[in-house]
Amino acid sequence: MRAFSQLLDRLTYTPARNAKLMLMRNYFLATPDPDRGFALAALTDGLPVDFPLRRVLSEIGNSRFDPELFRMSRDDVGDTAETVALIWPVTEAPGNAPRLSDIVAALSKVGRMGHAALLTQWLDQLDATGRWALLKFLSGAPRVGVSARLAKQAVADAFGKSVDDIEELWHGLEPPYTALFDWLEHRAERPSLAAIPIFRPLMLAHALEEGDWQAMNLADVAAEWKWDGIRIQVAAKGGTTRLFSRTGDDIGQSFPELVDHFKFDAVLDGELLVMRNGEVAPFSDLQQRLNRKTVTRAMLTSHPVHVRFYDALEIGGEDLRGRAFTERRERLEAWHREHGPAHSDLSEVLSFASKEELKARWEATRGQGIEGLMLKRKASPYLAGRPKGHWYKWKRAALTADCVLLYAQKGAGKRSSFYSDYTFGAWTEKDGQKLLVPVGKAYSGFTDAELVQLDRFIRQNTLERFGPVRSVTAKLVLEIAFDAIQESKRHKSGIAMRFPRVSRIRWDKPAEEADTLETLKELITSVG
């Protein structure tokens, strides 16, 4: 438990991705089974434990510390689990500190009545960091700034495999993943995946560049709209259906209506959308459905989801990934004619006579949930990752607006000494007064040289400091590029930008000439 709690402790303070990978790699190499497997579970899908932490803490709390001192401490610390970990009196408890696997094993056996005694014993035996780590993972996933993907990447790096290898196996395995580590350390064969639906790493597209477009022979590519939803992989087999996000996270829990209807034997690639009366709803509607553990009946009716399929990786147990796109597409169409379930359709393959015609259609199309155009080489197999020269995404030209820099915040990692996160505003009028309202935040789009200039500007024009944030004199205009503007009740301005980034710094432009909120509202995508 000591190695694991120290790992969590260091991960929470380490911003850089490579440094996090290094810490986890060292841990997975140095820690024995089954502890490292449970640690991997804690960092990915969560540990298989169910512990009523709040109830148990309120049961044992008052016997161990003064409630008045606890209240004052909680105010100072700002986090209940951390306060308990720090205030817990040091005792010379008998026995050694428990191993992570001891904790998981004991929790799987103990009944309701034993919870308080177990927790008390462990808190007595652990050091402050150990108590904090224990309470964090008992209260759910420990938030230490590590995605499931990154943890798997660390395992892959540690044993010289590719992360796609790990992803491919992942859903066939269970904590503490001993079969996985046995294979990684050459003690056993690769685990078999025959019986259950598992995630297959996705094929991703490159942004289309002018040179690609010039060199492209249109007869060789198929074109589809790029839908404004999220990528989803539906894997169904033997009565079990799983919905995977782009990174392999199982998101089926948020979409029970899809899991219920998608009963077939295939692995399909498509776009998850909210659809009403055959029309794609704005992306913000889809966001409402994401990351929900339970879905209300009202939500199912007001935000109905739908999958628009565009590729097939496997049908009826046959792996199609080695076949050409056109062949996979034919198999997908045939399958959908026969088995196509409710809440699904196919993404249309567009026909066009010339590059000019295609370009004109691309330029003319806004709204209707279309983000741009996909161009896929007809002869390409389905390849994991982002292989060069096969799939291209051609996003609509970005919209831009001139906004005024209002606040800046220090970045993380390499940027921690720079003000690199910018909040910008647009003009509006209130009671006859012109004022700036914040309309968005941008972290990217500028070069390193521009970052240095922006940082200097911010330090020289600071009005007030609030911790890592500074407000600045409203005089610098940033040209902001974004993909769309949507209505938003959560933002004071009433709008939300999608993917805003700094496209140019307008050192030349006076702040008075920046855009108004009204102008921005006219750009709201009018989608039903």
Place this chain on the structure above:
Amino acid sequence: MGLPAFIFSTPIAKHPPTQDSVRVMASSPPFESWLRPGPSGLHCLPGDFFIDPSGPVPRAVITHGHSDHARAGHGAVLATADTLAIMRLRLGELGQTQALAYGEALKVKDVTVTLVPAGHILGSAQVVIDYNGQRAVISGDYKRHADPTCDPFELTPCDLFVTEATFGLPVYRHEPDTSEVQKLLTSLRDFPERTHQIGVYGLGKCQRLIKLIRQAGYDRPIWLHGALRSMTDYYVSRGFDLGDVPNVMDASGKLPGEIVLSPPSALGDRWSRRFADPLSGFASGWMRIRGRVRQRGVELPLIISDHCDWPELIRTVTETGANEVWVTHGREEALVHELSKRQITARALRLVGREDDAE
């Protein structure tokens, strides 16, 4: 007559205070009749001096050299020789001064003053005042944990104990400093290509951390920000062997894998851009709390404090046997609550000008 005219008085005899001299009388007058908390600090009326006053006074007794205790502009100052030297380095000329060695009793008008080691930083002292059979100890800032760069805290039994409470909550428990230094050395091994820039307060913490790193067996240069130079040189001149401590200014290159000490304000500042992918650490008792670590953007928190943690506060107050305790600054509410549970009369003074974060 090269010396200034006598300021406070002359030493009577070298006698360390003992329990025998403490007599608690049921009919004792309240301490406030002779030791009065006011806007400019604690005023000892029968001795006619202030202790650690927040503004200029004619006569001041100073516990230690930190800026929230030792200020400029007093008519005359009584302190340990180290504290006086540190004050001169920080503030320039001081006017009239008188040095008093640890344990030496000095008659000051109607009271007797003794300075006793506080274990906080070099020269730090508790001020022991005996008056009419009552004894008050004004402890200034102090700690019980061993520190290789100053004399250890000496417990002085008393009737009134005046304490700070910077870390006066039970969540503050400092880790052993050796294990915190190991965290730093481990990180150097894990990230040998990154400069480890550690924020430290310039007086006390800086020199203690260098000494602890040396004791852990690290003998490479420890690079210093210019603001840490004069105090570190003073410690060296007083016989502390700190090894090779060159100036960052004189370094060629980006110092990958090296330890750099700087004031906390230089963490994540433009100054740090000269280093190789700097990893910022901070040596402070505040690093106990994750929110504070994140707020400062610190990647390597080192819980090393020159103040008492909560168990040390309670232990010290109890061991002095004082039946009355005054809390000068910090989280006094919790300490007062805890002491009253233990039947000790406790009172929060809320002295102005004490900085919570200066540690």
